[in-house]
Amino acid sequence: MIFPIGDDQVKGGYFPIFSYGFILLNCIVFFLEMQQLGISEAHYEEFLNTYGAIPAEITNGQDYFTLFTSMFLHAGWAHIIGNMLFLWIFADNIEATIGNIPFLFFYLLGGLAAHAGHIFFNMDSTIVTVGASGAISAVMGAYLVMFPSSRIKMLFLIFPFHIPAFLFLGFWIWEQFMGVGQVSAEGGGVAWWAHIGGFVFGVLGGLYYRSAGYLRKESTEYA
Numbered sequence: 001m002i003f004p005i006g007d008d009q010v011k012g013g014y015f016p017i018f019s020y021g022f023i024l025l026n027c028i029v030f031f032l033e034m035q036q037l038g039i040s041e042a043h044y045e046e047f048l049n050t051y052g053a054i055p056a057e058i059t060n061g062q063d064y065f066t067l068f069t070s071m072f073l074h075a076g077w078a079h080i081i082g083n084m085l086f087l088w089i090f091a092d093n094i095e096a097t098i099g100n101i102p103f104l105f106f107y108l109l110g111g112l113a114a115h116a117g118h119i120f121f122n123m124d125s126t127i128v129t130v131g132a133s134g135a136i137s138a139v140m141g142a143y144l145v146m147f148p149s150s151r152i153k154m155l156f157l158i159f160p161f162h163i164p165a166f167l168f169l170g171f172w173i174w175e176q177f178m179g180v181g182q183v184s185a186e187g188g189g190v191a192w193w194a195h196i197g198g199f200v201f202g203v204l205g206g207l208y209y210r211s212a213g214y215l216r217k218e219s220t221e222y223a
Helices: 017-039 041-051 055-059 066-072 077-098 100-121 133-146 165-179 192-211
Strands: 002-007 151-156 159-164
Touching (some): 002 077, 017 066, 017 077, 017 100, 041 066, 055 100, 066 100, 077 100, 077 133, 100 133, 100 192, 133 165, 133 192, 165 192
Antiparallel strands (some): 002 151, 151 159
16 A cells, blocks of 8 residues: 655744644544444434534535534544545645644635535535545645645555655546546445545635745745
């Protein structure tokens, strides 16, 4: 298996308090989820259905708060570990460069853009949507524009190697387009359009931050 484990870090800049804070918050919420599962599977399902986003309910004007709460829920260990790994790798450079409060709004708006992409193509769906991957996709989109030449450290078995960010992220978004329409037999699956919607938002955000001169600051030098 090949997977990313790190990247080039920018020098100085803002301390990525929200990047690390979101990781901590996601882990705390996942612990609460596991507590519900420990009580019973019914409690766990009720928890997800209460705080996860259901497109049909959103389009009917219900439970808008779940557009935010669902960003911090995950459907299992593999889901949260993968998302937190990507958040750990890509978010800190963005926050260090654009600042703490701008990153907070960027991340949350990226999550909303991801929801918009998913809901637009699944308006009548009653399948609950959970996960931070939409907001993280926005971070990755911005990273592609802002740090295309950054080296992503990969691990193959026990052998590390590096590839440019534009190759890794370009392949990743290609996978999302290839995955559109793939749904599991149980009626669930990956919210591909959420990933795409978040990524597009992130690319647009990255273009804005480049044009606004953020990358000319001292904080964007590699350490």
